[in-house]
Amino acid sequence: MHLLVVEDDVKAAAYLCKGLRESGHNVDHAADGKDGLFMAMENEYDVIVIDRMLPELDGLSVVRTLRAAKKKTPVLVLSALGEVADRVQGLNAGSDDYLVKPFAFSELLARLDALMRRSDGETSKTSLGVADLEIDLLSREVRRGGILIELQPREFRLLEYLMRHAGQVVTRTMLLENVWDYHFDPQTNVIDVHISRLRGKIDRNFDQTLLQTIRGAGYCLRAPD
Amino acid sequence: MRQISLFRSSTFLLTMSCVSVFILSAVMLMGFVYFYTSTYIAQRTDETINAALNGLKERYQDSGMGGLQQVISKRVASDSIGSDILLLADYGKNTLAGNLDQWPDVKGTPDGWINFRLEGRGHGDDIPHWARARWFTLPEGFQLIVGRDLYDLEMSRNAIARTLSWGLVAAGIMAILGGVTLARGFLRRIEMINQASNEIINGDLSRRIRTDNTGDDFDQLSNNLNQMLDRIVELMEGVRRVSDNIAHDLRTPLARLRNHLDELKSASGSEGDTDSVDQAIQEADELLATFNALLRIARLESESQPDYLVDVDLVAVVSDAVEFYEPLAEEKMQRMEISVPPDSLIILGDRGLLSQLIANLLDNAIKYAPTQGHIKVSLLPGPEYVTLSIADSGAGIPIEERSKVFQRFYRLESSRSSPGNGLGLSLVAAVATLHAAPIRLSDNQPGLRVIIDFPRQQV
Numbered sequence: 001m002h003l004l005v006v007e008d009d010v011k012a013a014a015y016l017c018k019g020l021r022e023s024g025h026n027v028d029h030a031a032d033g034k035d036g037l038f039m040a041m042e043n044e045y046d047v048i049v050i051d052r053m054l055p056e057l058d059g060l061s062v063v064r065t066l067r068a069a070k071k072k073t074p075v076l077v078l079s080a081l082g083e084v085a086d087r088v089q090g091l092n093a094g095s096d097d098y099l100v101k102p103f104a105f106s107e108l109l110a111r112l113d114a115l116m117r118r119s120d121g122e123t124s125k126t127s128l129g130v131a132d133l134e135i136d137l138l139s140r141e142v143r144r145g146g147i148l149i150e151l152q153p154r155e156f157r158l159l160e161y162l163m164r165h166a167g168q169v170v171t172r173t174m175l176l177e178n179v180w181d182y183h184f185d186p187q188t189n190v191i192d193v194h195i196s197r198l199r200g201k202i203d204r205n206f207d208q209t210l211l212q213t214i215r216g217a218g219y220c221l222r223a224p225d
Numbered sequence: 226m227r228q229i230s231l232f233r234s235s236t237f238l239l240t241m242s243c244v245s246v247f248i249l250s251a252v253m254l255m256g257f258v259y260f261y262t263s264t265y266i267a268q269r270t271d272e273t274i275n276a277a278l279n280g281l282k283e284r285y286q287d288s289g290m291g292g293l294q295q296v297i298s299k300r301v302a303s304d305s306i307g308s309d310i311l312l313l314a315d316y317g318k319n320t321l322a323g324n325l326d327q328w329p330d331v332k333g334t335p336d337g338w339i340n341f342r343l344e345g346r347g348h349g350d351d352i353p354h355w356a357r358a359r360w361f362t363l364p365e366g367f368q369l370i371v372g373r374d375l376y377d378l379e380m381s382r383n384a385i386a387r388t389l390s391w392g393l394v395a396a397g398i399m400a401i402l403g404g405v406t407l408a409r410g411f412l413r414r415i416e417m418i419n420q421a422s423n424e425i426i427n428g429d430l431s432r433r434i435r436t437d438n439t440g441d442d443f444d445q446l447s448n449n450l451n452q453m454l455d456r457i458v459e460l461m462e463g464v465r466r467v468s469d470n471i472a473h474d475l476r477t478p479l480a481r482l483r484n485h486l487d488e489l490k491s492a493s494g495s496e497g498d499t500d501s502v503d504q505a506i507q508e509a510d511e512l513l514a515t516f517n518a519l520l521r522i523a524r525l526e527s528e529s530q531p532d533y534l535v536d537v538d539l540v541a542v543v544s545d546a547v548e549f550y551e552p553l554a555e556e557k558m559q560r561m562e563i564s565v566p567p568d569s570l571i572i573l574g575d576r577g578l579l580s581q582l583i584a585n586l587l588d589n590a591i592k593y594a595p596t597q598g599h600i601k602v603s604l605l606p607g608p609e610y611v612t613l614s615i616a617d618s619g620a621g622i623p624i625e626e627r628s629k630v631f632q633r634f635y636r637l638e639s640s641r642s643s644p645g646n647g648l649g650l651s652l653v654a655a656v657a658t659l660h661a662a663p664i665r666l667s668d669n670q671p672g673l674r675v676i677i678d679f680p681r682q683q684v
Contacts, residue, residue, distance in 0.1 A: 063558060101480065102483065189553075193553055
């Protein structure tokens with residue numbers, strides 16, 4: 001994947017570029033907002049990672065300019081400002097995700113992965129499937145191997161999110177933000193409990209385990225190899 | 226806010242003690258006036274009596290008994306009012322001349338001064354008349370009484386006393402009215418200062434006490450208080466900046482440390498290493514969470530009236546949070562009960578912050594309620610407030626500790642071993658303050674009940 005990192009802090013930029021390259025991405029780097037905007041306009045990147053506070057032109061202005069120029073490249077904003085109002089501002093400017101510094105690298109990778117897949121345009125589907133697990137988004141029915149599974153509304157949303165990101169690592173924070181719209185760290189393993197409940201419904205009584213725990217990162221819904 | 230009652234204000238009490246001193250001195254002054262006036266009147270009476278007696282004595286020496294009798298008769302005839310008392314009697318006290326019907330029933334005194342009651346001299350009323358006189362024995366044994374009816378004197382003395390009393394009453398009323406007016410005036414200005422102070426205590430640090438630039442003592446007091454507030458705001462800003470900077474500056478290297486650990490984990494192969502690296506990463510995450518919570522509280526506390534508050538349905542927020550935590554309670558076999566009204570309850574708030582407030586309280590409730598314990602969450606609409614109550618059946622918080630648990634890093638002795646950073650309730654308090662919602666801790670017998678009153682959105 002071809003990524004653009006716009007970050008003025010030398011150490012942070014080096015760390016980001018190195019980590020992303022090690023994860024198999026092709027990374028370009030810009031050190032200020034003006035350069036970043038120029039590079040984003042000239043090239044077709046898969047995702048742009050941009051710091052909110054930049055010299056010359058701040059991150060949100062870059063995003064606004066890009067969107068005004070009908071450039072639809074997914075943008076992930078990095079920021080030290082983590083309040084809800086800051087986040088809303090960031091998303092209103094036209095960015096696709098907002099990650100508060102400091103963050104775990106696995107979190108960034110998972111989110112980038114999610115953004116790249118989203119641009120593939122899978123959102124208009126009416127049903128999703130992984131192996132023999134199928135969900136119907138219209139009738140909100142879940143079946144595994146043809147057997148109907150009863151889910152609570154929130155469990156359905158959790159499963160839907162995991163299905164939409166099937167094969168990707170989904171972090172606990174991503175689940176909190178997208179399934180519950182919670183932007184704080186609950187400090188407890190509530191998410192794990194919700195996952196194990198869901199697992200009890202969709203995986204128990206079946207030979208293959210679809211919902212897997214990725215140690216130190218999060219979860220992944222995928223068909224076993 | 227509780228108003229100061231006029232009668233309990235120190236100004237009023239001070240004014241009233243001044244009024245009492247004033248009235249006391251007025252009483253003393255008027256007492257003296259009365260005393261000296263009546264003494265003077267008595268002296269003048271005695272002098273008049275003496276002069277009259279001397280005149281009669283001279284007459285007697287000049288023209289003998291006959292002349293004396295004549296003079297007395299003439300004087301009695303000319304004195305129509307009858308305030309002069311004259312009586313001439315022989316040795317046997319038989320009246321010879323004068324305006325007394327009979328010799329008064331009185332004993333003589335060495336200096337000749339006598340006081341006796343006059344009979345049959347009423348002015349149509351029953352007030353007895355008294356007389357003061359000198360009893361003089363003439364050389365040939367004739368007895369002479371020269372005196373005055375004291376009735377008129379008594380009347381004028383009473384008139385003086387009455388006038389003085391009325392004057393005293395009038396002065397007293399004026400003093401009390403003046404005192405009340407004065408106390409009211411002072412109280413109004415103190416009330417103004419108190420009201421401003423209350424608004425400041427309730428979080429509006431930008432509020433100042435109004436000054437009228439007269440430069441009087443109250444104006445100076447208000448100015449000084451305002452300057453003190455400016456200074457406090459400045460100091461608070463400073464403290465906040467410093468703690469923000471510390472947390473911020475430590476957070477960045479800590480994040481880098483965590484990232485290095487991440488790299489180390491992906492580089493190292495052996496299982497034992499990965500375990501200890503995982504543990505280090507977890508601890509770094511906990512530290513980062515603490516710093517984030519601190520920064521978050523600092524930011525919330527520095528905002529007094531945020532403009533991003535919008536209409537939020539508290540029923541939905543509470544139901545979502547309970548649903549989110551319910552599986553955790555179920556793991557501990559706790560019964561989590563929720564009672565909310567069927568309709569929505571709209572308050573002015575921030576959904577994210579309110580969710581975190583409820584999440585922190587539910588987290589605590591689940592943590593401190595025993596296995597198979599009981600947690601009850603309720604939302605009660607009142608006329609002015611929507612009351613959120615979260616109660617658990619845990620150990621509760623002793624009364625003397627209740628005010629302290631909202632302080633940063635404060636942890637009860639009994640809960641030191643359980644996980645947590647001591648910031649959960651500080652954040653709850655900060656969010657509640659931001660929503661102008663008073664928070665109370667009470668006894669759930671057993672356990673803790675947290676009660677928060679969210680001001681209702683005025684429709």
